[in-house]
Amino acid sequence: MTEKQRVPFQTKQEWLYSELKSAIERCELQPGERLILDELAADYHVSRVPVREALLQLQAEGLVQMTPHVGAVVAPITQASAQDYFAISRELQVLAVRAAATRMTEEEKSCLAAVVAEMETVAPVGDTLRYSQANSRFHDYIKDHCHMPLIPQMIDNFHQHWHRFERYYNLYPMSSARMNVTLPEHRELLEAIKASDPDRAEAASRRHNITGLEEHLRRMEAVEV
Numbered sequence: 001m002t003e004k005q006r007v008p009f010q011t012k013q014e015w016l017y018s019e020l021k022s023a024i025e026r027c028e029l030q031p032g033e034r035l036i037l038d039e040l041a042a043d044y045h046v047s048r049v050p051v052r053e054a055l056l057q058l059q060a061e062g063l064v065q066m067t068p069h070v071g072a073v074v075a076p077i078t079q080a081s082a083q084d085y086f087a088i089s090r091e092l093q094v095l096a097v098r099a100a101a102t103r104m105t106e107e108e109k110s111c112l113a114a115v116v117a118e119m120e121t122v123a124p125v126g127d128t129l130r131y132s133q134a135n136s137r138f139h140d141y142i143k144d145h146c147h148m149p150l151i152p153q154m155i156d157n158f159h160q161h162w163h164r165f166e167r168y169y170n171l172y173p174m175s176s177a178r179m180n181v182t183l184p185e186h187r188e189l190l191e192a193i194k195a196s197d198p199d200r201a202e203a204a205s206r207r208h209n210i211t212g213l214e215e216h217l218r219r220m221e222a223v224e225v
Contacts, residue, residue: 017054027167035072090209096146097205098198103147132173169220178215
């Protein structure tokens with residue numbers, strides 16, 4: 001493996017961390033795969049020190065598991081871990097939508113409505129890819145414009161785990177059936193935010209997460225059969 005060009009301000013540890021994290025998220029390094037220090041050092045043409053530091057950072061983010069006297073492995077992916085992800089992510093999203101309902105400006109609400117309008121345009125023609133992309137923008141817009149400074153980073157940290165689930169179980173783009181379910185759910189969430197009603201927004205967000213988890217678990221089970 002040849003070393004890619006590092007940007008000037010990156011240390012070897014920062015570069016290696018970025019490379020390994022990307023490989024884990026894309027499932028090029030498979031869940032449960034052993035990460036052998038000497039092999040990684042040889043593959044990436046670095047010493048053991050930056051490898052060890054990168055693995056410790058990935059362990060702190062939950063992407064790598066390290067066991068004394070055993071070594072490091074890529075964190076496994078299971079349906080149970082998916083449910084854990086949804087439980088935590090759900091509460092973070094509830095915080096975001098409640099804040100958005102009371103803190104978004106009218107201009108920001110209009111921008112959010114434009115994303116839903118795009119979803120309403122692509123759903124009838126069955127374009128699940130464009131709909132899924134719009135779906136991501138919808139939730140990202142709420143996260144980034146809820147005016148709670150810590151929320152975007154916290155949600156982004158959890159999204160890196162979800163990207164692994166999507167890759168591993170082939171969950172992206174969403175199915176046509178899921179697309180048709182989510183459209184009214186997004187409309188309801190939008191209306192709650194436009195009405196500056198945090199309780200209604202929270203209820204809509206929780207319903208959206210419940211139906212999403214149910215759909216994802218069905219697709220995961222189909223892959224594992």
